Each structure stands twice: as structure tokens, then as C-alpha cells.
Amino acid sequence: MLEEFYFVPDLILWCENVLMAHLYSFCIACMSKIFKSFRAKFTLWHFLVVLIFAFMVLVLAFYFASFHEGLSKENGDWGTFGDFFGGTLNPILTFISIVILVKTIRLQIEEQDRSAEFQKSSEENFQKQLTLQQEEYSRSVRAQEAAEQSLQLQIKTQKEQQIEKTFFSLLELHNQTLHAVFPADEALSPIKSLRANLEKKTSTPSQYVVKLVRDKNDIFGHYFRLLYQLLKFIAINCSDGAVSEQFKISEIEMAPVTTKEKSYANIVRSFLSYDVTQILALNCLCFDESDSFLKYMRLVERYEFLEHMPFYDGVVPDVILFRMSYYYDKKAFGCSHFLSSVVQSHRYLNSLADEKSFFEYQKNKRAHQ
Numbered sequence: 615m616l617e618e619f620y621f622v623p624d625l626i627l628w629c630e631n632v633l634m635a636h637l638y639s640f641c642i643a644c645m646s647k648i649f650k651s652f653r654a655k656f657t658l659w660h661f662l663v664v665l666i667f668a669f670m671v672l673v674l675a676f677y678f679a680s681f682h683e684g685l686s687k688e689n690g691d692w693g694t695f696g697d698f699f700g701g702t703l704n705p706i707l708t709f710i711s712i713v714i715l716v717k718t719i720r721l722q723i724e725e726q727d728r729s730a731e732f733q734k735s736s737e738e739n740f741q742k743q744l745t746l747q748q749e750e751y752s753r754s755v756r757a758q759e760a761a762e763q764s765l766q767l768q769i770k771t772q773k774e775q776q777i778e779k780t781f782f783s784l785l786e787l788h789n790q791t792l793h794a795v796f797p798a799d800e801a802l803s804p805i806k807s808l809r810a811n812l813e814k815k816t817s818t819p820s821q822y823v824v825k826l827v828r829d830k831n832d833i834f835g836h837y838f839r840l841l842y843q844l845l846k847f848i849a850i851n852c853s854d855g856a857v858s859e860q861f862k863i864s865e866i867e868m869a870p871v872t873t874k875e876k877s878y879a880n881i882v883r884s885f886l887s888y889d890v891t892q893i894l895a896l897n898c899l900c901f902d903e904s905d906s907f908l909k910y911m912r913l914v915e916r917y918e919f920l921e922h923m924p925f926y927d928g929v930v931p932d933v934i935l936f937r938m939s940y941y942y943d944k945k946a947f948g949c950s951h952f953l954s955s956v957v958q959s960h961r962y963l964n965s966l967a968d969e970k971s972f973f974e975y976q977k978n979k980r981a982h983q
Contacts, residue, residue, distance in 0.1 A: 666707070777852065781851075784840075785844070785885075788844050796890055808827070820941065824897070827893060838910075845879065849875065853872055856869035879919075883919055883922070888922075893930070895920055896930060918945060920950065922950070
């Protein structure tokens with residue numbers, strides 16, 4: 615009865631062989647599919663995982679191919695299987711672990727290198743950015759300074775244009791007043807009557823002569839006041855701040871005369887005739903610090919208004935003019951050749967001596983009052 619089933623062991627062996635063959639084919643197919651799916655992004659890690667899995671499958675395949683008696687129920691058989699499995703895979707796994715460790719170390723070193731390069735690159739970028747910001751700030755500062763300078767220059771130009779416009783407006787008004795007070799027609803000019811009165815005062819001290827001229831305020835006063843305001847405008851606005859709005863006498867005397875200031879004053883002086891200049895010299899003459907015309911006199915001295923004033927053939931007799939020169943500072947006459955020729959002639963030394971004596975007398979008299 616039992617002999618009828620003698621073929622059963624062979625059937626079991628055949629099934630095991632067929633099963634192992636299919637298992638091997640399945641593993642190969644799986645590995646092929648995995649390789650194809652990850653081929654585009656296949657890395658060392660993928661390779662190691664596939665390799666481990668392949669070794670495990672091969673070990674199992676070899677084992678079951680050699681020992682195909684089925685599953686044992688003995689502990690010793692399972693221990694032998696474990697020793698075989700572990701002894702076969704442990705060296706491989708150890709080698710793979712070493713490879714992984716080396717790779718990990720290399721990756722860490724590469725990561726550190728990349729971190730160092732990134733930090734260095736970051737520092738360089740930061741320095742470049744900082745340099746660019748500093749350059750941008752410098753350009754911004756320079757642009758701001760240039761804008762401020764341009765604005766200051768524009769303001770200065772506008773101020774100069776305004777000063778020039780005001781000056782020529784005052785100059786036009788000055789010329790109109792000058793022609794109105796001192797007309798070209800001698801018959802209508804007050805100079806003729808003034809000359810007659812002054813010729814009677816040639817032996818009179820200068821103080822009385824000045825009073826005679828100032829008493830003609832209703833005739834000359836308007837023009838001389840306008841001329842004073844014009845010279846004051848020039849001193850304050852064209853002296854580069856040397857003469858302030860307070861218009862102190864010390865500033866008029868000590869402040870240097872700028873080129874523009876002198877140029878404007880010369881323009882005004884060029885419109886004055888000889889007769890007008892002589893009358894102006896007497897009108898502004900002061901004998902002490904309390905005289906209200908003292909600032910006017912200092913302006914005449916500052917701008918050398920008497921430089922082209924002759925001492926002969928004018929409305930004022932030469933004797934009076936020579937005595938008057940004693941009170942003016944020499945700079946009022948500039949480089950006048952008229953004054954130098956009069957001084958060299960010695961014609962009026964006695965008259966000048968009398969003038970000095972009278973001046974000292976009046977000075978001592980005021981001191982004792």
C-alpha cells in the first residue's frame with residue numbers, strides 16, 4: 615500500500631527546486647525593476663541596499679538549494695542555520711559598514727569644507743556688500759555736499775544779482791537827483807551863489823565854512839542824503855561781511871575794501887563833477903567824534919572820493935580846500951596829484967598854520983567846558 619506513494623519525495627524535491635528557481639527569478643526581476651526605476655537617481659546608498667538584499671537572497675538560495683529537507687524542528691539545526699547565515703553575511707555587512715562609515719566621514723568632511731567655503735563666501739559677500747554700502751554712502755554724501763554747494767552757490771548768485779539790481783536802481787535814482795540838484799545850466803545851478811559866498815570866507819576857519827554849506831540843506835540835503843545811503847549800501851552788502859548791519863565807525867575805518875566794493879564806489883564817484891566833489895568834501899567835514907556826519911566822512915575816506923578833486927578853478931576857493939585837507943585822512947585823496955602839487959607849492963602854509971592854531975584853540979575850549 616505504501617509502495618504506491620514512493621514518488622512523493624521526488625515530487626516534493628521537484629517543487630522545492632521549482633520554488634527556488636521562481637524565487638531567484640523574482641529577485642532578479644525585482645532588482646532589475648529597482649535598478650531601472652532608480653537608474654536616473656541611483657546613488658551609492660541605493661547600491662548598498664540592493665547589494666545587501668541580493669547577498670541575503672543568495673545566501674538563502676544557496677542554503678535551501680543545498681539543504682532541502684524542509685523545515686527542521688531541532689534547535690541544533692536552527693543554530694547551524696544561524697551560524698551559516700551570520701558567518702556568511704557578517705563579513706559582508708561589516709565591510710559594507712566600514713564603507714558606509716568611510717563614506718559618512720568623507721561626507722562630513724565635504725560638508726565641513728562646504729560650510730567653510732560657504733562661510734568664507736558669506737564673509738566675502740558681506741565685505742563686498744559693506745564696501746558697496748560704504749561707497750554708496752560716500753557717493754550719497756558727496757552728492758549731498760555737491761547739492762549743498764550748488765544750493766549755496768545759487769543762493770549767493772541770487773543774492774549778488776539782487777544786490778547788483780538794487781545798486782543800479784539806487785544809482786539811477788542818484789543820477790536823477792544829481793542832475794536835478796546840480797543842473798548843467800549854470801544859470802539854474804545853486805553853485806554860482808555858493809561860490810560867491812565862499813569867496814568871502816577865505817580867511818574864515820573851516821568850521822564856519824562847513825556851517826555855511828550845511829545851511830544850504832534845503833538845496834543840497836536831499837542829494838547828499840541819497841549819496842550817503844548809496845555808499846552805506848555798498849559798504850554793508852559788498853564788503854563780504856566786514857561791515858555789518860550795525861555800521862560801526864570802527865568797521866568803516868578798519869575793514870578792508872573788497873574789489874567789488876571799490877568797483878561800485880568808483881562807478882558812483884565817476885558821476886560827480888569837480889564842483890560837486892568840492893561841496894561834498896565841505897559838507898562831510900567833521901571836527902570831533904560827536905559830529906553826526908562822521909560816518910559820512912569815513913565813507914568818503916574809505917572810497918577815496920577826493921582823489922580826483924582839484925584845488926583850483928572850482929566852486930570852493932583853493933585856500934579853503936587846502937585848509938580842509940588838514941582834517942581828512944590821507945587815504946581820502948588816494949593818489950591825488952592835485953593835493954601833492956598844492957603841498958609842494960607851499961602857497962598856503964601860513965593859512966594852514968592859522969587853521970591848526972584855531973583848531974587847537976577850539977579843541978582846548980571844548981575840553982574845559
